[in-house]
Amino acid sequence: MLKIxxxxxxxxxxxxAIAAAAHKEHQVILLERNEKLGKKLFITGKGRCNVxxxxDIGEFFENIPRNREFLYSALYSFTNEQLMAFFRExxxxxxxxxGDxxxxxxxxxxDVTDVLKEELLRRHVEIHYRTLVTDLLLEGRKIxxxxxxxxxxxxxxxxFAGGGASYSGTGSDGTLHRLAKRAGHRIIDMKPSLIPLVATDSFPKELQGLSLKNIRFTLVEKGKTKFSDVGEMLFTHFGVSGPLVLSASAYxxxxxxxxxxxxxxxxxxxxxxxRLQKDFLKFQNKDFQNSLHELLPSKLIPVIVRLSGIAPDKKCNSISxxxxxxxxxxxKGLEVHITGAKSLNEAIITRGGVDIKEIDPSTMKSKLVDNLSFAGxxxxxxxxxxxxxLQIAFSTGYLAGGSL
Incomplete structure (x- = not known):
């Protein structure tokens, strides 16, 4: 019997824990520092949990900016179809x-957390709440x-499945990374990802709260296109946010x-x-500032008028x-000049963590510590x-527990 x-x-x-407890000879203990399980799950997908x-699982890798090859075994060992079947069953x-x-x-x-908790109990996993790990007892290459x-x-x-270093109030404050480092693992610097971006321009503040749908957002760094996709974004008092911007921030x-x-x-x-020619003909005797209401959201019009350099009171029939x-x-190319991102604690997820070179991708086992695995x-x-x-979290967890 293994005590896991x-x-x-x-x-x-x-x-x-669920995967490890599938082997009935294992005794599985789950330690959670909070008063309930899945605290961060409650804030994913705006509280709806985008599980x-x-x-197709093959398309997942296009959406993983770094170290995607490391995840082949995990994602194919426990696919999105298997995860959905797990919940439906x-x-x-x-x-x-x-966006699928x-x-x-x-x-x-x-409801997602309840299913997982019920399965843990059904498999006789011993759950310890309000239990904070502060140190390791090490002996050679073993914990x-x-x-x-x-x-x-x-x-x-x-x-070790203690999360990243964002939303520290949910318990993912980097504590386990420090302990992994103490055990000999290299920790890649943790930075914010899926995070709103800060801009120097003044107009985002004017447009604060305006959500744009069906637009294309392209991120360019040092002359190279890092990200480009169509969807939804949001202007804020400090810059830009929304689904497209959060995805762009991963790059x-x-x-x-x-x-x-x-x-x-x-x-x-x-x-x-x-289209503009038709609109200007239709509104030929109107001022330019009053001709764009069929093309743009009203809140955006004053900003576009100002940035266009065309006099607001110029008649449409006089526009050259x-x-x-x-x-x-x-x-087609409204530019936002980005200088940074919001703080790590405001990020949806963390970029960085335990170096993948020190983890076996086929099992999630440490290559440095003889009885340690990582997940999520x-x-x-x-x-x-x-x-x-979330699929990466479930897949790496399933592989880590199921490989013992």
Whole structure:
């Protein structure tokens, strides 16, 4: 019999404990520092819990900016289809929304946590709440036990699944990374990912709260396009946010960059120019500032008028071809000058963590410590928004627990 101790009651830790407990000869203990399991799950997907994505599992790798090859074994050992079947077989109905995002049909994150908790109890996993691990008992290449606020806990095998270093109020404050480092592991610097971006321009503050749908957001750094996709974004008092920007931030390296907003991605420049000609003909006797209400949200019009350089009170029938073409370029390439991101504690996930070179990708076992495995956000892997990160957590957890 193996006594397996899983540290962290998030999605990776719960799935690791469930998979480990599938072997009835194992005694599995799950340690959670909070008063309940899955605390971070309650804030994912705006409280609805975007459990995974319905794309073909082969397409997942396109949405993982770094270290995607490391995840082949995990994602193919426990696919999104297997995860969805896991929940459905236990009575949780799921639904697929825009971008192939998968949510519980109830739109309630705690329904997801309830299924996982019930399965843990069914498999006789011993759950310890309010248990904070503060140190390791090390002997050579092995962990002999843990020092916690509840005393020492001995074990034969340990799975670290304590999350990243964002949203520290949920318990993922980097504590286990420090202990992994003490055990000899290299920790890649942890930075924010899936995070709003800060801009120097003044107009985002004017547009604060304005959400734009069906636009293209492109992130350019040092002359190279790092990210480009169509979807939804949001202006804030400090810069830009929303699904597109959060995904773009997964590719952002820091420092100066440019966000390019194509307000009309469905139209080529020539087609947009024709559209403007029709509108200007229709409103030929109106001032320019009063001619864009059929093309743009009202809150955005004063900003576009100002940035276009065309006098607000200029009559539409007096606008020159050159002015119109400059307007087209602005509508197809509104630039936001980015200088940084919000703080790590505001990030949805953490970039960085335990170096993948020191973990066996086929088992999630440490190459340095003989009885240690890792799962979830502790590892230096992260993806864009859309359910991909939770799938990574569940898949690495399943592989870590199932490989023992």
């Amino acid at each position: 101790v899983v540290i962290g009651g998030g999605p990776a830790g719960m799935m690791a 995974t994505n319905n794309k 236990r009575g949780l109905e799921l639904k697929v929304e825009r 995002r998968v949510f519980p049909a109830s739109d309630k994150a705690f 002999k036990g843990l020092v916690t606020n509840e005393g020492q806990i001995r074990g034969d095998w340990f799975i 952002y390296q820091g420092g100066n960059a440019t966000g390019i907003i194509d307000l009309k991605p469905g139209l080529q420049e020539q087609e947009l120019d024709l 071809k050159g002015e119109r073409q400059q307007l087209v370029k602005l509508l 956000e502790m590892i230096d892997v992260d993806a864009v928004t859309g359910g991909f990160n």
